[in-house]
Amino acid sequence: METQTISWPAKDLSRIPFAMYHSPEVYAQEQERIFRGPTWNYLGLEAELPSAGDFITTVIGDTPILVSRDEQGKVHALVNRCKHRGAVLRREACGNAKDHSCIYHQWRYSLAGQLESVPFQRGMKGEGGMPADFDKSKIHLDELKVEVYKGIIFATFSAQAEPLLDYLDAPVVYEIDRLFAKKIKVLGYQRQRIFGNWKLYNDNVRDPNHGGLLHMFHATFGLYRLSQVGGAKLDRKHRHNITFNQLGTDDAEANAGYSDTKKVFQSEYQLRDTAMLQNKKEFADPVTLVILSVFPGVVFQQIANSLCTRQIRTRGLNEMELYWTYFGYEDDDQAMTDHRLLQANLCGPGGYISMEDGEAVEIVHKASFTAQDQHAIVEVGGKGEIRDSGNLISEMPVRGFWSYYCELMGIEPGSAEMAKQAAAQTPLQKAAA
Ligand SMILES: [Fe+2]
Numbered sequence: 001m002e003t004q005t006i007s008w009p010a011k012d013l014s015r016i017p018f019a020m021y022h023s024p025e026v027y028a029q030e031q032e033r034i035f036r037g038p039t040w041n042y043l044g045l046e047a048e049l050p051s052a053g054d055f056i057t058t059v060i061g062d063t064p065i066l067v068s069r070d071e072q073g074k075v076h077a078l079v080n081r082c083k084h085r086g087a088v089l090r091r092e093a094c095g096n097a098k099d100h101s102c103i104y105h106q107w108r109y110s111l112a113g114q115l116e117s118v119p120f121q122r123g124m125k126g127e128g129g130m131p132a133d134f135d136k137s138k139i140h141l142d143e144l145k146v147e148v149y150k151g152i153i154f155a156t157f158s159a160q161a162e163p164l165l166d167y168l169d170a171p172v173v174y175e176i177d178r179l180f181a182k183k184i185k186v187l188g189y190q191r192q193r194i195f196g197n198w199k200l201y202n203d204n205v206r207d208p209n210h211g212g213l214l215h216m217f218h219a220t221f222g223l224y225r226l227s228q229v230g231g232a233k234l235d236r237k238h239r240h241n242i243t244f245n246q247l248g249t250d251d252a253e254a255n256a257g258y259s260d261t262k263k264v265f266q267s268e269y270q271l272r273d274t275a276m277l278q279n280k281k282e283f284a285d286p287v288t289l290v291i292l293s294v295f296p297g298v299v300f301q302q303i304a305n306s307l308c309t310r311q312i313r314t315r316g317l318n319e320m321e322l323y324w325t326y327f328g329y330e331d332d333d334q335a336m337t338d339h340r341l342l343q344a345n346l347c348g349p350g351g352y353i354s355m356e357d358g359e360a361v362e363i364v365h366k367a368s369f370t371a372q373d374q375h376a377i378v379e380v381g382g383k384g385e386i387r388d389s390g391n392l393i394s395e396m397p398v399r400g401f402w403s404y405y406c407e408l409m410g411i412e413p414g415s416a417e418m419a420k421q422a423a424a425q426t427p428l429q430k431a432a433a
Helices: 024-035 164-168 170-179 198-205 216-221 254-258 334-346 354-368 396-409 416-423 427-432
Strands: 015-017 041-045 054-060 063-069 075-079 094-096 115-117 143-149 152-156 184-194 230-234 241-245 289-294 298-303 306-314 320-329 375-377
Touching: 024 396, 041 054, 041 063, 041 306, 041 320, 054 306, 075 152, 143 164, 164 170, 170 241, 170 289, 170 298, 184 334, 184 354, 198 289, 198 306, 198 320, 198 354, 198 396, 230 396, 241 396, 306 334, 320 334, 320 354
Parallel strands: none
Antiparallel strands: 015 375, 041 152, 054 063, 054 094, 063 075, 075 143, 143 152, 184 320, 230 241, 241 289, 289 298, 298 306, 306 320
16 A cells, blocks of 8 residues: 555554554555664663674664674674675674675675775776776675763764664663663573564553553562553653562552453462562662663563563564573672573573464464455553553553654644545445445
8 A cells, every 4th residue: 555545544653553563565664664763772871882893783774784893892883795796795794804895796895884895996907907097995784883881882874874872762761771771781692573564563662551551470479460560651752661569569459450351460480480570679769660661672571580671673564573682790699690591481483482482473463464455553651642651551652652653654643634544445345334
């Protein structure tokens, strides 16, 4: 479906067109207006490339990125694509090198992305090679603007992007300061392939309501229930979201709220080993879970003592990958590191909770394909103004994501033209009337 024929009947974004998850035209525009637009994109953690010559490869949307630390210690975000014929330059996930050479024709670049040598540039015996006016000094890998905050590396393609801290805004900066108050150490990675559009995961992670309904491990064993103290905070543009809760703040009365589906306090369900559920107190506040999602594609997580980043990597219209980077603090003792690694089992492709998020994205993607003239209903927590929530029974941050998304994509939800389109019934609806 073409972008201009997609209907957005609700100005407050309480209706999301299913076509937005399935349109190739929309997907192409997102790459340009969102990922290569005025957004700050997470690339990784400085702890992953501490020394000169260290590098990691990642993506911003579909664009391959090489993050490279030069001899002076400066971190560069370079498009990971040789300027010669466009081949991917670095194919490893990470490493250490003196320079970066393309496998195709061995064009060699400095750690900062400057072209340094071309094999047979002058040819042989006066024959072949590059023309005499070829100037290596004028060829540099495309470079992005980088800002590093608390050891987190962000980059943007756009000269018009706000400064990083303005983009993140105070509530997000507060949570980053809390989570990255100490020096971190990376503990490991997981990758989770999900066959669904990348925005469905953004919807998922901005929806505290599902956390206590889909994730029955959470609800049954009490790590997260909708009946607990918690809420959702948003930045001034509603594009980012912080969901938080405090385990142990509810009791069997929660069953009243859950009664339509199932009870969460059930004596027959017990874990023999409860270490997985343990929160070893390490923050000054009583918050035991924080899911901080930053537009357009990264999540920072604290679930009890499991800390990680989740990067959303697009893989075309119908597929995405979650790239999980687990971390602890440099001053953790072995017991704490072991505990964090144990709780890492909550997440990733086989995680006690994350497996279900992948499944949820896939079943929405699959079923909504044949309903592209219809809309998702997003009203839990209220309609109208998008605001913070003092409880977890809300999906308001989902509307926040879409409001900034529409701003960047040039979509005006609820405009007269859109409303007219929405009013026009489909043949099926006419037949049913
Ligand atoms: Fe979830």
